[in-house]
Amino acid sequence: MNVSAIExxxxxxGTIAVxxxxxxxxxxxxxxxxxxxxxxxxxxYVTLAVLFGLWTWIFHGSRYGLEFFxxxxxxxxxxxxxxxxxxxxxxxxxxxxxxxxQALLVGIILALIFRGIFxxxxxxxxxxxxxxxxxxxxxxxxTAISLLRxxxxxxxxxxxxxxxxxxxxxxxxxxxxxxxxVKENGKRVMTPMFLVIVALGTTDLIFALDSIxxxxxxxxxxxxxxxxxVFALMGLRQLYFLLGDLLRRLVYLSQGLAVILLFxxxxxxxxxxxxxxLPFINGGEHLTWVPEIPTLVSLGVIxxxxxxxxxxxxxxxxxxxxRDVDPVESDPDSEGSFDSR
Numbered sequence: 001m002n003v004s005a006i007e008x009x010x011x012x013x014g015t016i017a018v019x020x021x022x023x024x025x026x027x028x029x030x031x032x033x034x035x036x037x038x039x040x041x042x043x044x045y046v047t048l049a050v051l052f053g054l055w056t057w058i059f060h061g062s063r064y065g066l067e068f069f070x071x072x073x074x075x076x077x078x079x080x081x082x083x084x085x086x087x088x089x090x091x092x093x094x095x096x097x098x099x100x101x102q103a104l105l106v107g108i109i110l111a112l113i114f115r116g117i118f119x120x121x122x123x124x125x126x127x128x129x130x131x132x133x134x135x136x137x138x139x140x141x142x143t144a145i146s147l148l149r150x151x152x153x154x155x156x157x158x159x160x161x162x163x164x165x166x167x168x169x170x171x172x173x174x175x176x177x178x179x180x181x182v183k184e185n186g187k188r189v190m191t192p193m194f195l196v197i198v199a200l201g202t203t204d205l206i207f208a209l210d211s212i213x214x215x216x217x218x219x220x221x222x223x224x225x226x227x228x229x230v231f232a233l234m235g236l237r238q239l240y241f242l243l244g245d246l247l248r249r250l251v252y253l254s255q256g257l258a259v260i261l262l263f264x265x266x267x268x269x270x271x272x273x274x275x276x277x278l279p280f281i282n283g284g285e286h287l288t289w290v291p292e293i294p295t296l297v298s299l300g301v302i303x304x305x306x307x308x309x310x311x312x313x314x315x316x317x318x319x320x321x322x323r324d325v326d327p328v329e330s331d332p333d334s335e336g337s338f339d340s341r
Contacts, residue, residue: 071219114208
């Protein structure tokens with residue numbers, strides 16, 4: 001894929017412009033966005049991603065268009081899973097609703113920075129060492145198994161770094177927007193927002209370690225890897241407020257992601273065998289007879305898994321909600337309602 005310097009410049013400029021707009025708007029007027037506001041913004045971001053994919057398809061070929069869509073959907077799914085942890089962090093630190101937009105924006109910026117670093121490192125590693133695909137495949141397999149084992153999202157963000165900050169830094173309970181430290185009784189102290197940003201940052205770092213091998217399993221083009229991540233993260237803040245409790249209804253999302261990552265790990269392993277350079281495997285010769293999974297098949301598996309996962313999740317939670325309804329309280333004509341008349 002031949003990406004011109006102008007394309008890179010436009011992409012980077014557009015990304016910075018969108019983030020700058022968010023920083024200026026939210027910084028001046030922190031608030032809890034309305035459903036209409038979040039719905040419009042999310043619709044714009046998704047539309048831009050689809051248009052970019054179509055543009056890539058038309059001007060760079062169907063192969064790269066498919067790779068972008070597969071990568072974008074995978075990264076978007078991982079980002080939605082990330083939102084579960086963001087929800088827990090916000091709840092555990094009791095972040096005021098009007099400041100949650102600011103905290104989420106910082107989390108998204110940190111995610112872009114971390115993923116940008118790992119994208120660059122991954123591109124260099126792939127260009128020099130084809131055996132890195134074995135490592136990526138093994139890491140995704142480990143991640144998939146971990147998702148299957150731990151599906152409760154019960155991490156409250158209180159990791160080692162946060163605990164160290166709590167125990168060794170002077171803290172205050174006063175919120176001051178995005179300010180991470182204030183003066184209290186003439187002494188400089190850290191605000192709760194400092195702990196929130198530390199928790200979000202460490203979470204972003206962990207998710208970046210998962211997402212980069214996953215996207216490189218679908219495309220080895222750094223430009224597509226970067227844009228898929230950018231479009232997946234844009235609109236994440238709006239999705240957080242738009243979906244709200246609906247996120248908690250996606251009870252099978254972790255299992256669905258585990259299936260996707262497991263599939264990509266197999267794809268990576270087959271690709272690693274095809275490009276093999278390890279001397280103890282076939283004498284270091286390429287295993288050209290090893291089949292590789294086409295991108296169209298990958299996109300189909302990803303879309304099908306997400307549809308099935310969402311449908312099963314919503315069905316299970318709907319059935320659970322129906323069972324949790326007290327028939328006595330819900331039916332005013334029942335015998336149990338006699339005493340209340």
